[in-house]
Amino acid sequence: MKRISFFIFALLLSQTVISAQDDNEQLTWPREFTVKKFLITVYQPQLESFKKNILEGRIAVSIKPENKDILFCAAWFKATMDTDLDERIVTLEKMKITKVHFPDYNNQEMIDKLSRVLEKEFEAWNITMSLDRLTASLDEVEDLKTKSETLNNAPPDIYFRTIPSSLISIDGDPIMKDIKDSGLEYVVNTAFFIVREKGKSTYYIKGGKFWYQSDNVTSNWKATEKVPKDIMKLAEENIEATKPDSISASITEPPALIVVTKPSELIQTDGEPDYQSIENTSLLYVKNTESDIIMDINSQEHFVLLAGRWYQSKTLADGDWKFTEPDKLPEDFSKIPDSSDMGNVRASIPGTMEAQDALLEQSIPQTAAVSRDSATVEVKYDGNPEFKKIEGTEVAYAVNTDKQVLRISGKYYCVDNAIWFVSDNATGPWKVSDVRPDEVDDIPPSAEVYNVKYVYVYDSTPSVVYVGYYPGYTYSYVYGGVVVYGTGYHYHPWYGHYYYPRPVTWGFGVHYNPWTGWGFSVGFSYGWVSWRFHPYRGWWGPRGYHHGYRHGYHRGYHHGYRRGAYAGYRAGYRAGQRNPNRNIYRNPRTGVKTSNRQRNKQAVSNRKARPSTKPNNIYTDRKGDVYQRGKDGKWSQKQNRKTVQPSTREKSTRKPSNKSSVQRNNQNNLNRSYQNRNRGNTNYNKSRPSNRSYNRGGGRSGGGRRR
Structure with missing residues (x-):
């Protein structure tokens, strides 16, 4: 039996690895195929325009005729973009080649022949790309701008605790609703299980494996094991079964409850704050918390990150919190190393590459x-x-x-x-x-x-x-050069015979992850939020949108808090942990056709494209000239029949030539393309599931420093 089990495990593992390798191969650059005795190598596209779902750009191509010298060209294209954000894959469909340029090549008959070959092959090929590489390439699109929204950034009520605590949010004064034929009533304007027996004053809250009771719905909650049978039965029948994470399951003492009726957030530490330095900065961070708390030594101000927004106060306890404009953060925030325990906050610091990537993803539908x-x-x-x-x-x-x-x-x-x-x-x-x-x-x-x-x-x-x-539909917006969650406005719910909640910004510990988007850390672990008397989940976004859960929220509790687990959380935050259920169009319904990965794979197969062993180090500029970046970081121009090392020296120290200035500008643009391609490779590798051990490829940069 053990042998059979091992065989099944090995078979499943091998199938997983093969599938992962297939995914990797169809996303690798460069790619090559053979047609009419021409070996055609296609390098990663460089983008020029992105409007609605239409991409335009250019592609460096090398063509090796049989028994002849290799030729280089630039092919301009226009394509419709089909996206699968869950899988982080983009497909360029309806490809049209609008122009082909062979630099310094005068054989017009051959140019016409090869141009027709490229047009035919490209226009029959649905090109797949990783979303991470495409996003990085969008940095070169000159007309792509991310507009800041006019949002409400006033701080919510911010509670600070040094003991294990949970925040229970009620949207305004409690509204009680009868449960038919049960003798019970529940608070309808909350996502949490708050119930009482009709005619009695005692309320009960079910949170994970703990029960609480109080005679005042907003205060004096105490843990209890004495729960009326009818309420216990109601919970068993209506709270959806969820498997707790290992930390949640290890909690043995019930956390204190903070029940609020106004927009609020909770930050907590495992005991008194443990301040640690951030390397090469004048900043400290609080180590024993899963909140993002930083103190600036120079000003002695605390900064906390909530829903993508920074708020500051001199003290944590009963702090007088004020919103901080992103461009008013201390200068050292931008110096936080991406490898540090606080590296995850870089996406919320304007001017960082992480913030830039987040902004670019806002433009992808x-x-x-x-x-x-x-x-x-x-x-x-x-x-x-x-x-x-x-x-x-x-x-x-x-x-x-x-x-x-x-x-x-x-x-x-x-x-x-x-x-x-x-x-x-x-x-x-x-x-x-x-x-x-x-x-x-x-x-x-x-x-x-x-x-x-x-x-x-x-x-x-x-x-x-x-x-x-776009991400704005699921409440992800741009403000001050960073991405934030929610508008910050409080929307009044409807309550008549039915209760219809409205989207909220505060109360659920929203955090941003570069690979999975926004996730909630309050209430979604171990059954705190999940019961069938709340059929309308308007608090967290459009119907069909699945919230993400920021695993590890409960790691701040004394029984189960482990610094090692916390460090792992920080690292995991930057690693490739993807939630495959965020595509609203995948919500079960008829009539909606999303990006079909099997169709994309078949399209690639039909074109007989395969990964090339050549480095992905060939680029084209906007004029159509082709360049190669060497291992020494220098550029050489691939003029057909010869290779030329471009000079950036000025002919005169008194009066720089226009030609020299153009060359420098051209090299700056090429360096920008190289850096974006490199960053896309890095982000692609980070966004892959962490259990892949094969060569992830696609980024053979051909020399130069990697970020």
């Missing part, structure tokens, strides 16, 4: 094709439809439904699972819309439907509509 015939939506209202006009716009939105329904110019639009639907009536029937109304661009962040402006319609045919959504 998740795409899908939606069937006009199959996709549909059902909208239910709590009573007759009620609409509220958004001040300063021509848009009104429905307030008494869990869907996002807009009234614009006599038409009704519903955005559901990142798809636009349209109807002549507020109650339907609904059909897929092939138009995104321009008026939605006027919706301000203070409106609860603000996020729908990040859902787009790109194109359509009689049968399908091509759509996409």
